[in-house]
Amino acid sequence: MDRQIFDKIIDYINKNKNLNKQNLFELIENTLKKQNDFNLSMDTFTSIYGNLKRRQMFKSSDSSAINWKRLKDNSINLSLKYNEKCSSDSETFPKNIILEMANDTGIAPILMARLILDGFIKQDALELVDQESIKNKDKISISFLIKETHLLKNGRLGYEIMECCFEDEDYGPSIDLVKNLIGLEYECKLERLLIQNGISFVKESELREKGFDKTPDFKLDLPICLSNGSVISWIDSKATFGDELSHSEYYENQFKFYLNRFGSGLVIYWFGYLKDIEKFNFNSNFISICDSFPSDFTLLDLTSLI
Template sequence: MRICRAEYKTIARYTEQLRPTRQCMKMLKEKFPNHSQSTLLSIFSLEYQKRTKRTISKHHAPDAIEAYYQRYLTEAKARPSSPVLLEIANEVDLSPALLARLVVERFLQEQQSTAFSKQILNNMLREPSLIQDLPLANHVAQCTINDCCYGPLVDCIKHAIGQEHEVLLMDKLMEKNLSFLDENQLRVKGYDKTPDIILEVPIAVEGHVVHWIESKASFGDDHSHRTYLNEQFWSYWNRFGPGMVIYWYGFISELDCQRDRGILLKDCFPSDIVTLCPRMGQS
């Protein structure tokens, strides 16, 4: 789905009042019913990450961490059946998963006389049952489950969705009988930085030649697209020629302005592919 920049800003402004919990998606969908939930979740995630980067330093201050930890201990004791860690996160406008990380780290500092590794901390966040304190383990699990932007559960979901769309892209290419090399095949050949797909025989889409295709299971906003251009897309263009990027959850329509320079944006697999040889695919 293409969204003009003005409409994107309207959605972004609305997200400023939301917290990264599962309930926020219901509110977004009710406010913007014409957009898919996947698109709205991707936009919210992008905007919340920007918000977090602006404020994270104050939450990592030692006095702030101590205040969060002591408040958690007090409220968890007073209200053992309440999701106090989740409530604190929403109140201070911090990702529940990130607050859980701060609290578990502070808990480990108190419990262990020797230094602990990040691996131990990460394992506990991925599997809260490893936390010796059962109430804290339950609160951490609540934060992980309810956070839609950060945390090990979100990381797993994003990874799975990314792989799912790469498989979808390859299925579409095979349906068209197009010959291609995927990222794994390219790495075997010695390429260190590659797009998801290199077409062995280029195609044309809407009058533009395409040598490579990059799959992004996300929404393309100004910041992320500019980052991808600088860190990925232009290097692909330099090495392999013009290509196409598919933002499966849509993008800001004004960003599709590099076609003449060799980078085409789409929000789905194109149906109007022209091949070099009609027998190799649809024309």
């Protein structure tokens, strides 16, 4: 993807915050098709959108991130405020207080739910749950309670958190599950393509059993050579869009370890990547990038070197 197209997508997302994700996608898709003759897929848009929202929420350079840190340090007061709002809500069909507080502060519903739970836990974790229904008291954590809302003594709190899980388009257990399933789907796709092309490999799970802690999805038994001359010893599948920030984070947390242990490799960003990402590609001579399985490669025969 050209930088110009990418910047236009980011600009439209930032300027149309009142639109839901589907309507925003349709607006950007139609605009890019008319003005730039570019076909934007929903998968690519969703990935770019999600990356942007997460960065705006947590990066220190963004005002939303400062708001998040301040709220996190003030979680007890947020839980008290939640109780106060519930007590004063006399409507027959009460509104969702957590959603209301999330909208007022400009953060995602599930993140507000996590803050409120954090405040309650800091006050008295055991008073928060039905102790007869939970066997291991040490398991009481925010992530655990987000998933097991039925264990909360406060039925309204549990229901509102569950509702936040359905309302939140960017965070929460259901979103995490979808992302994990999509990642697994593309790993399986890559595995099928390797088998179909007669490329022998060792899977990540097998490498972990051998004691490696940071491993690519597939370590090739014999390297392959791409049409541009790059030698590939491993391949990593990324069901996301690759921009300079995500790529540099992956490099620091994953790719540089793969390079040190297994040599040069290939990263597949299935939902596309920025064309100028090579500028931010550390060790670009040793990490190749593409958005599909390479169609032109040669299996290296190392026996000829013996």
